[in-house]
Amino acid sequence: MFCDERGYRFRDRIVNLPVSGLLFRSSKNVVMTGVVDALDAAAPFIFAGVSARGRRLRGLKLIMLPLPRPVPNMVLLSATGNVLKHLGIALKESQRLTVEGTFQSVFTLYCPAEYERDALYVFTPDLMGRLMDAAAGCDMEIVDDRVLIYAPPHAFSKPGQLDALPGLAQYLHEKFERQTRRYRDERRTDEALDDPFRRAQVTTSRGTEERHLVGASGRRLRTRTTAWQKVGITAAATLALSAALYWIGMVATAMFAAA
Numbered sequence: 001m002f003c004d005e006r007g008y009r010f011r012d013r014i015v016n017l018p019v020s021g022l023l024f025r026s027s028k029n030v031v032m033t034g035v036v037d038a039l040d041a042a043a044p045f046i047f048a049g050v051s052a053r054g055r056r057l058r059g060l061k062l063i064m065l066p067l068p069r070p071v072p073n074m075v076l077l078s079a080t081g082n083v084l085k086h087l088g089i090a091l092k093e094s095q096r097l098t099v100e101g102t103f104q105s106v107f108t109l110y111c112p113a114e115y116e117r118d119a120l121y122v123f124t125p126d127l128m129g130r131l132m133d134a135a136a137g138c139d140m141e142i143v144d145d146r147v148l149i150y151a152p153p154h155a156f157s158k159p160g161q162l163d164a165l166p167g168l169a170q171y172l173h174e175k176f177e178r179q180t181r182r183y184r185d186e187r188r189t190d191e192a193l194d195d196p197f198r199r200a201q202v203t204t205s206r207g208t209e210e211r212h213l214v215g216a217s218g219r220r221l222r223t224r225t226t227a228w229q230k231v232g233i234t235a236a237a238t239l240a241l242s243a244a245l246y247w248i249g250m251v252a253t254a255m256f257a258a259a
């Protein structure tokens with residue numbers, strides 16, 4: 001009914017959508033279900049439930065919006081939601097940037113080295129304030145020419161919350177349009193044109209080619225191995241070693257018995 005009333009499309013399921021967000025590039029078999037496709041709306045967005053093989057959090061919600069052009073990879077983590085943390089995704093602390101004022105206790109902002117000024121220009125106090133009101137407990141990622149909002153399972157599940165999505169999408173579009181429409185990465189060198197993925201995103205219209213690219217150092221945030229992942233790696237290595245030693249012992253026993 002939500003889609004019918006607004007002229008949105010509804011899709012039951014989308015598997016492995018080609019998106020470069022943290023969840024998508026660190027997981028296998030990312031499945032989006034109950035997809036609200038509002039990409040033809042005045043303020044386009046996609047809303048869906050998301051699951052991924054091997055990820056602990058179930059019922060994750062995702063809101064995705066297009067940007068007018070590619071910008072550096074940035075992540076805004078909410079202290080109350082910890083969505084990406086619960087997914088086992090962690091960023092290198094060297095990329096952490098202190099946000100302004102009272103938001104320090106609410107949000108943690110990550111951006112590539114030397115892109116701190118760019119991040120503070122995009123994530124303004126009024127944007128973070130709106131996120132606190134309309135998307136509490138959500139994490140936000142900007143990657144390439146998309147905005148991804150990762151919401152916990154309880155988000156947008158109460159009556160009326162889903163109805164607020166178009167208004168939130170409208171605000172974010174207006175905000176990011178102002179903040180990113182003239183963005184140009186002065187750090188970019190011609191090596192960006194050697195990357196076929198980035199080259200494919202370059203618009204062919206006159207006057208919009210090279211200035212839309214982001215330098216290599218700003219395209220992706222660096223992740224780190226979490227404590228639980230280290231435990232898993234150690235356990236897997238121990239099991240593999242035990243299995244190998246057991247197999248060697250069995251072979252040696254058989255050889256001595258045959259002799």
